[in-house]
Amino acid sequence: MLARFARSAAVCLVAATAFHSAALAADPTPETVVARVNGEAVKFSDILVAREQLPAKYRQVPIDQVFEMLQAALINNKLLTVEARLQGLQDLPAIKERVQRVEDQLIARQLLLEHVNSQITDALMQESYQKVVAQNSGIEELHTRHILVNDEALAADLIAQLNKGADFADLAVNNSTGPTGPKGGDLGWTRLGSLVPEFEAAALTLQKGSHTPAPVKTQFGWHVIKMEDRRLAPVPTYEEAEPAIRAKLSNDIAVELTKELMTRSHVERFNLDGTPMAAPAAQ
Template sequence: MIVTAAGRRVGWGPIQRSKVRPSFSEKDLFMTFQNALRAGGVAVLMGLAPLSLAAAPVLAADDPVAATVDGAKIMRSEVTEAYSRLPAEYQQVPLEQIYPALLNSLIDTKLAAIKARKEKIHETAEFKEELAAFTERLLGSTLIQRAVEAKVTDQAVAARYAEVTKDMGGQVEVHARHILVKTEDEAKAVIKELAGGADFADTAKKKSTGPSGPNGGDLGYFGKGQMVPEFEKAAFALDKGAMTKTPVKTQFGWHVIKVEDKRSQPAPSLEEMGPQIRESLSREIGADVTKDLRETAKIERFNLDGTPAK
């Protein structure tokens, strides 16, 4: 059996990128949304409009009512804003598909807020303390968000993409077949048989002990670092259509290798890498903002017992 350098089995076909949209139930979405609201703080229960630096001002004429709850309105913009705050996997689902479930979550939240006001929860000391703490967090995150939006531009993302991909393009991948046997003598006999005109795929089906044997020994395309070193070295040294003239020994046995094709694997596109780069830049800028604030502030620390921390 051939495994990757990381100990994983190699797939028998070319590596393909795919985007799978997650399935969701309305119950799952409700719990996810409610958890996000709780993480955001109690201001939601007061019916405060969520702050979003990314959202443009919405004119009343362009912001229709999505629902009413005992006369209280839920605007379309609240639904789209809530959608933008969902975890990334939910944002892969089109808004049109997730809209009914998201609106139901907002209705339930509005019902709770109306009930909370009637019970004057927002006037309690506990609520006010939590609201003050939430305000502190919101102010801090808004400051960082402003810096991120000012600096994480399309131009900045493109520049970082060029930097990280400059050495990624042109990486060679090999499409190979192999025949795995237990002994060197068996491998030599296979090489002699192939040199006499035997078909490689047919011979692999008959004699290979590896899991790819029934597939004609086909391992598909693989890049460097995916196979054990001895196998990789031999495979990448062969030209297209060539076969090893001597057996190749690995921890799995003795191999006869044939290279069917070689190709250059292009770097991932900006579209593919853009979200990851944007997230990375955002983290870096957030860390820089925090570092600058610490360097210009006078900070005193105290231990749990009240003594000054060193």
């Protein structure tokens, strides 16, 4: 009920905020009671949880602008819940099955969270960061522009125009069929090995500020390439690399935990027709 209300509430949220600006009490705490239904408290923490169920773009709306809307939803939900329990609906087998499924998901996630957090130490984070530093040190990057066309003769004509002083970016905007055309053909910084081989080989022959003397053929068409600059790729700081490092470690640790649990558990797999499935190949 509450989740459904939160989704529909987003539709009228903009209009509602235009006419409502009631201020909340100064600095409510999570334990602040915002309503009572038959003596049962609805707390400010419930309001915050309800706001998290709104679509992402509405979660940043000031809480005072959505407070009464979410408060009403929580009250309605509480009224329905109380009545449902009075009718014994919580004892329906279908409800119990769904509750069990949600509980299983929650405790599995909690197990993973606690296990991962216990394994990721500051020392492990620093060790992983040093690997990132080693992997990203001494790698060259190219900053190039290009004009992509379908016809070799047109590419040759563009090169002739460049030789007479035409602006590369202008020619790219007006002629390139590639997605970077509107940006003057700017490909930004790319690491060696990430470009199409024929393109990269031609680019590496260029000096800073120069363009290819002849059209370059790749699977995408004919290119005129300009070398803007070359540099060693900057190594990410610890702060920049930390989220990706933590995410990778979390995933690796979770995978290892499930593998370990699999080795000490008895698991059977069945096809849709009920016949046993072959054991998965060892990894």
